[in-house]
Amino acid sequence: MAHSRREQLNMSGILSTLIWLPVLGGLLVLAAGRWSTDNRREGLAYWLAISTAVATFVISLPLFTQFDTSTASMQFVERAPWIQVFKVEYFLGVDGLSMPLILLTTFLTPLVLLAAKNVIKDRPAQYLAAFLILEGLMIGVFSALDALLFYVFWEAMLIPMFVIIGVWGGERRIYATLKFFLYTFLGSVFMLVALIYLYLQAGSYSILDFHDLPLSQVEQTWIFLAFLAAFAVKVPMWPVHTWLPDAHVEAPTGGSVILAAVLLKMGGYGFIRFSLPITPDASRSLDLLMIGLSLVAVVYIGFVALAQKDMKKLIAYSSIAHMGFVILGFFIVWKILARTGVTDGAVMGMTGAMVQMISHGLISGALFFSIGVMYDRMHSRQIADYGGVINTMPKFAALIVFFALANAGLPGTSGFVGEFLVILAAFRADFWYAFFAATTLVLGAGYTLWMIKRVIFGAVANEKVAQLTDLNGREFFVLAVLAVFILGLGLWPAPLVDVLSASVEHLVNHITQSKL
C-alpha cells in the first residue's frame, strides 16, 4: 500500500475533483435556476449543467488512460485525516473493480442531462442540479476507501434520488419514492452497525484494514448478513426487489437510467468491496443461499418480466434478472474451486460478472432512454398502446431493436460477453447452475423481443402512433453513442477485461484464503 501511495501522489486530486466538481456545479445550477423565471435564463442553467457534466467526464478519462493494469493495489490515492478522534479519513482510491464503474457514471450523466432538455418542464434547474449532485455522490461511493466516508456517500445519495423520483415521477411517485427510500435506508442501517463493529475491531475505518482483519465464523456470519441487508436491497435480489419496479416505473426517464445503470451496481460493488473480502468464510458457507437467490432472480423474475404490460416495468424486472447473473458470478467461486481445484474458472466468473455490470449499465440505460423517447411523445408506457412504431420512427426502431438484442445477449454486443463468461464459469461449478442460468438466454430473448414485436413491428396500431415523429438530433445522439459503446464492448472487450484482471485475480486469491 505504502509503495503504491507514493508512486501515485502526483496524480492525487483527480478523484476529489470528480466528486466535488459536479456537486459544486449542481449548486451553481440551482443558483442559476433561482433567477430564471423566463426561458432564456433557463438556458443558462442548462448550459452550465451540461458543461459541468462533460467536464467531469473529460477529467475522468485519465483514470482509464493512466491506469496501471498490472497491479491490484489502489491507485490515484488521496488520503487526509477527516475526523481525527475516530481515525476517520478522507481516503479515496480506485482499483480495477471501481474504476470502470466511475467511468460508467461520468459517461452516463451528461447523456441523462442532455436527454432532459425540453422534456422536463417543471423546475428544470432543480432537476439538473439533483442529477449533478447525485453524480458526485455516486463517484464518492465508488472511490471511498474509508468505510465511514463510503457510508456518508452511500446514504447521501438517497436524498437527491428521493427528490428526483418524488418531484418528477409519474402518478404513483410518492408511494414509489417513499418505498425506495425506506427500503434502502432500512438495509443500510444494518450495514452501519456492522461497520461500527468492524471499526471497533480494526481500530480504523479503512476498508483495506477491514480486508485483513481476522474474524471468527460467527462474527463473519452476522456481518455478512448485515451487509447482505444493505446490498441485497440495492442490487436488488429476490425477494427484496419489490421497490425497484415501482421506483423505475414512476421515476422520470433520467432517474430510471441512473437507477438501473449505476445505483443497482452499487449493490454489486458492495459485495465485492465489502462482503466477499471482509467475510470470506461466511460468504463461502452461505454461498448456496446466494446462488439460490440469484438463480431464483434469473428464472422466476424472467417469467415475471414476460407477463408485464408496462414497458418500464418489463425492463425493471429484466434488470433484476440480469443482476442475478452478477451475484451468481460473484458467489460461485467456492463451488468452482471445490470442483476444479484451480481458480481459473472463478476468475472467469467474476470477470464475467463485472463485465455484466458495466454492460447492463449501458444496455438498461439505453432501453430506458428509448422508452423515454416514446413516452415523451405518447405519454404512455403501456405496450398495448403501441404497435407499428417502425412505420413512423424507422431510425428509432433500428436502435431500440439493437438494444433489445443486446439485452437478450446477442453475440457481438456487450450483453453477450458477461453472460457467456458467467455461464461458462457456472458449468465448471455445476451443470444445473449453468442450466438454470442459461434459461435467461431464452427468457431474456423472449420477454425483450416479444415486447419489441408488439411495440415496434406490425401494422400501425392507432392514430397516435401514426402521428409520431422520428428521433430529433439530440435523442439520436444519445442513443447512438450508447449503441456504439455497447457494440464496441461486445466486439472488443479486452480493454475492460485488462483493467479488471489484476484486481479480480487479487480478489479471488484473497477470498479463497480462510480468515479463520
Next chain:
Amino acid sequence: MAEIFLACGLCVVLVVDLFVSDRNRDLTFSLALIVLIGTAWISWTTGHAGQVLTFGGSFVSDPLAQLLKIFSIAAVFVSFLYSRDYLKQRNIFKGEYYVLGLFALLGIMVMISAYSMMTMYLGLEMMSLALYAMIAFDRESPVSGEAAMKYFILGAIASGTLLYGISFIYGVTGSLQIGEISAALTAGAMNETSLLIGLAFVLVGIAFKFGAVPFHMWLPDVYHGAPTSVTLFVGTAPKLAAIALAVRILVEALGSVGHLWEPMLLVLAVLSLAVGNIVAIAQTNIKRMLAYSTIGHVGFILLGFVAGSHAGVEAALFYTIVYILMAAGAFGMVILMSSNGHDADRLDDFRGLGRRSPWFAAMMLLLMVSMIGVPPLAGFYAKWWVLTALVNSGHVWPAVVAVLFSVIGAFYYLRVIRLMYFDDAEGEAGAPVAGGWLMRTVLSANALGVLALGILPGGLLEMCARALSG
C-alpha cells in the same frame, strides 16, 4: 463568575424595561442579547482545564460545565432572535419575556455547575418556574394556559419525586455532594434497597425532565400549546440542563452503581424510541410531531448513558447539542411560516413550500434529513457515535433496535419533505413565506450550520470528547 454577571444583567434588563415604552421595546431586546453575549464571554474566558469546586463544594467549574453553558447561552441567544418577530406580530413583545428567559438560563447554568444535589434542585426550580410563566405568556390563548398548567402540575410532581429520591440517596450515603456520594458508594457496604429506591425516584425525575417515556405526557401538550417561540426555548436549552443533571447524578455520583440504573435506563430508552417514533407518524400538527420526535431523540440520548462508558456519555452530549441545533431550526421554520399572523403549525401548511419558497424548503429539507440521521448532516454523526458507544460496550441489540426505530422515524420526516416538494398548496395558502430579514438570516445560518457540522464534524466531536475526560 458568569452566573453572577447574568443575575446582575437580568436585573438591569428588568429595571430598564420598566421605563421603556412599548414602542421602544427593542431596547430591552438588545440589552438582553448584550447580557447574553457578556455571559458567554465570561464563561468562555473563566473556563478551567481541571475541576474547581467553590461554595463549600456545591458548585463546580469544569470543561463539561463550560461547554454546556456556552451552548445553552447560544441556544437562548438563538431562541431570542427567533422570538422577536413572532412576539411582535402577536402583540406580546414584552420585556418580561426576555427577563423570564434570562431567569430560566440562570437556572440552567446553576444546574449545569451544581455539584451538590441541593444546588441542582434549586437550579431546576428556578428554570422550571420561569418556564411555566413563559409557556403561559400569551395570556389571551387558552391553549397556552392549559399547557402551562399541565407542565406546572406534572413538573411539580417530578420535582417532588426527584427530591424524594435525593433524600434516600442522602440517607444511604450521608451526603448531598456529588464527589462525596461517589466516594461513599465506591467504599461499598450500602443498604442496596434504599439506594435502589432513591435511584428509581431520581431517575423518574431525570426522565421527566428529558421527556422520556413513560414520563413524556406533558411534552406534546406543552410543545403544542405554548407560543411557538416558547416551544423553541423549552425544546432547546433545558435539554442541556437535563443532560447536565443526568451526567452529574448518574455518572459522577452514581457511576459506580451503573449496573443498577443502566437496565432501567435501557427500558426507558427503548420505550421512548418506540413511542416517540411510532406516535409521531399519526400527528397532523407539526409542533406535536416534533414533540414526539423529541421523545424519539431522547431515547437515543439515553442509550448513550446505557452504554455506561465515557464514550457513551460523550456521545449523548454530542447528540443533545446536535439535537438542539436541529430542533431550533425546525421550530424556527414553524415560526417563520407563521409570520403572516396565523399560526402555521399544521403539517398541511407546508404543502407546496418547495415551489413557493425554494430556499426555505431546502433549509427544512436539510433539517428533516438531519433528524432522520442521513449523512452528510450533523444528525447522522450523533446517531453514529451513540451506536459506536453501544456496540463498543457490547450492547449490539439495543443498537439494532435503535436503528430500526430510526428507520420507522424516517417516515414522518419524509412526509414533511413530501408535503413541501411533491404536493401543491391548496387555496389561498400559495403565498411565499413572509418574515423579516432577522428570521431569514438566523434560520438559514441554523440549517447551513447543520450541514457544515455534517461535513466537518471533527471539531465538535473533539470538544465533546474532551469535555468529559478533563
